[in-house]
Amino acid sequence: MDAVQLAIEERVFEQHRHHPKAQFFWVWGALLVITGIEVYLAYQNMEPIRMLSILMGLSIIKAALIIAYFMHMKFEIGTMKWLTMGSLVVCLSLMCIFLPDALRIIQLGVR
Amino acid sequence: MSDIAIPQAEDIQIYEPSFFGTYSKKIGMWLFLLSDSLTFGALLFAYTYGRVSTPNWPTPFHSESIRNATLMTAFLLTSSLTMVLAVRAAVEGKAAAQRLWLLATMACGLGFVILHGREWSNLIAEGLTLPLFPAVPGHANAEFTEVAKTVPQFPATFFGLTGMHMLHVTIGVIYLGVVALRKKFIPILLGLWLVAWLGTPAYSPFHYAAHVLLLAAIVISIILWLKPKVYDAADVEVAGLYWHFVDLVWMFIFPLVYLMSTRIV
Numbered sequence: 001m002d003a004v005q006l007a008i009e010e011r012v013f014e015q016h017r018h019h020p021k022a023q024f025f026w027v028w029g030a031l032l033v034i035t036g037i038e039v040y041l042a043y044q045n046m047e048p049i050r051m052l053s054i055l056m057g058l059s060i061i062k063a064a065l066i067i068a069y070f071m072h073m074k075f076e077i078g079t080m081k082w083l084t085m086g087s088l089v090v091c092l093s094l095m096c097i098f099l100p101d102a103l104r105i106i107q108l109g110v111r
Numbered sequence: 112m113s114d115i116a117i118p119q120a121e122d123i124q125i126y127e128p129s130f131f132g133t134y135s136k137k138i139g140m141w142l143f144l145l146s147d148s149l150t151f152g153a154l155l156f157a158y159t160y161g162r163v164s165t166p167n168w169p170t171p172f173h174s175e176s177i178r179n180a181t182l183m184t185a186f187l188l189t190s191s192l193t194m195v196l197a198v199r200a201a202v203e204g205k206a207a208a209q210r211l212w213l214l215a216t217m218a219c220g221l222g223f224v225i226l227h228g229r230e231w232s233n234l235i236a237e238g239l240t241l242p243l244f245p246a247v248p249g250h251a252n253a254e255f256t257e258v259a260k261t262v263p264q265f266p267a268t269f270f271g272l273t274g275m276h277m278l279h280v281t282i283g284v285i286y287l288g289v290v291a292l293r294k295k296f297i298p299i300l301l302g303l304w305l306v307a308w309l310g311t312p313a314y315s316p317f318h319y320a321a322h323v324l325l326l327a328a329i330v331i332s333i334i335l336w337l338k339p340k341v342y343d344a345a346d347v348e349v350a351g352l353y354w355h356f357v358d359l360v361w362m363f364i365f366p367l368v369y370l371m372s373t374r375i376v
Contacts, residue, residue, distance in 0.1 A: 008134040009345050013202040021199060028192040035184050035365075039177065042370040055366040062362045070191050070355045072348075077132035080141075088145055095156045102163035 015075060027069045034058050140349045144356045147279075151360050154275060155367060158268040162371075169258045169265055170372045171239075176230065180369045183226045184361065187280075190219030191358045198351045201344035209347060213291035216354065220284040227277050228317055231270070235316070239266050245314040272364055276357070278323070283357050285327045290342045290350050294335050300328045 038058055041051060068074040073081060131138050162168050172180075197212030236247055238256030259266050288296040307321035 005134050005136075008129060012133055012137075013344055016199065016202045021196070024192060024195045028188060031188045031191075032185065035181065035188070038366055038370060039181050042177065042366075042373045043375060045375050048371070052371060055370060059362050059366055063359050066191065066355055066359050066362070070195050070358075071352055080131040080133065083131070084141055084145060088148055091149055092152045095152060099156070099160060099163070102160045105164040106166060 016072075019075070023069060027065050031062055031065060034062050134345060136345050136349050137352070140352045144352060147356065148360075151275070151363075154272055155363060158272055158367065161264045161268055165262060165264060167262060168372075169262055170374055171255060171258055171265075172369055172372050173374055176234075177369060177373055179226055179230050180365060183223050183230075184365050186219045186223045186226070187358045187361050190216045190223070191355055193219060194351045194354045198344070198348050201347035204344075210291050213287050213347070217284050217287050217291070220280055220287070220354075224277060224280055224284070227273065227280075231273075232315060232317075234269075239269070241266055241270055244316050247314050269368060272368055276360055276364055279357050279360070281323065282327070283354050285324075285331065286350055286353060289331050289335070290346055293339075293342070297328055297332055297335070300324055300331070304328065 038055055041054060044051075046054075067085070073085070129135070129138075193212050193215040197209055197216060200208035200212055234255060235244060237254045239259050240247070240255075241259075285296075285300065288300065292299070301324075304321055304324035307317060307324060311318040311321065
């Protein structure tokens with residue numbers, strides 16, 4: 001194994017050792033609570049677009065907690081955070097350009 | 112005497128910091144996860160597009176399905192916690208604790224797959240099926256048959272999305288098994304294959320999908336015999352990234368597929 005890589009690994013693991021374990025339990029608890037809120041909202045008979053917006057918002061919060069704490073992204077350097085998350089958000093947003101087309105099909109109707 | 116320090120060989124840094132500030136294995140796994148995110152992103156986009164453009168999209172999931180899916184979510188979230196604890200044990204050099212937490216993660220993942228398999232079997236028995244699946248005997252007028260007939264995109268997107276995710280979870284469990292147990296995992300995997308194959312009826316899609324486990328056993332045998340290695344803390348952390356990704360994807364599939372299709376009586 002490359003000495004450079006081993007040195008970088010040891011530096012990363014030294015950082016790991018300083019993070020308290022309690023924060024992982026708090027994040028796990030928060031994720032379970034948010035899941036409970038989502039299930040509760042599913043039975044409130046809300047208007048679909050409103051429910052979808054709230055559920056997607058809660059899912060993004062859960063995803064952010066998992067990426068930041070469990071996947072350790074919060075403790076990475078700025079370049080890693082911005083390049084990886086930024087490119088992912090841009091690519092996913094590009095797909096959404098075509099979503100209004102789905103509504104257009106409903107409005108135009110089908111024969 | 113001059114106070115200027117003359118740099119000695121041991122003072123010189125032996126490495127330059129990497130551009131991403133971390134080791135190459137981790138960067139490689141992140142790049143793979145970014146590409147896999149786009150795969151699931153495309154599937155979820157196709158599901159959303161199909162759902163929005165179909166006026167009579169069904170909302171057939173009873174409370175039993177929602178309870179089951181919520182329990183599956185709890186299993187996956189707990190498995191993420193045990194995975195983080197496994198990484199911490201690996202970093203601290205505690206081999207026994209590392210193995211224990213990895214096995215706990217695998218157990219939660221296996222629980223998820225079994226619950227999901229039961230969910231699929233119940234839905235297929237109720238008539239929600241695909242032309243690809245074998246016919247279930249004696250369920251011609253079941254509840255979901257009408258749904259599958261009038262809106263065929265519903266079963267197609269449901270089984271496509273959740274099936275792809277289930278495959279990722281299964282691969283994740285196998286990956287963790289290899290990291291935790293190495294060659295000792297191969298007979299366990301072969302045992303799981305036999306149980307999955309012989310324990311499921313011939314009309315269940317899992318009777319045929321079980322052979323994925325045999326294929327995995329062959330592949331990991333080749334890898335472990337050609338390149339035997341001791342999996343260190345970096346390997347555990349990289350496996351952990353994959354596992355958390357699998358959990359992350361479920362955080363979107365659960366509300367979009369299950370909660371948005373809840374039957375409210």
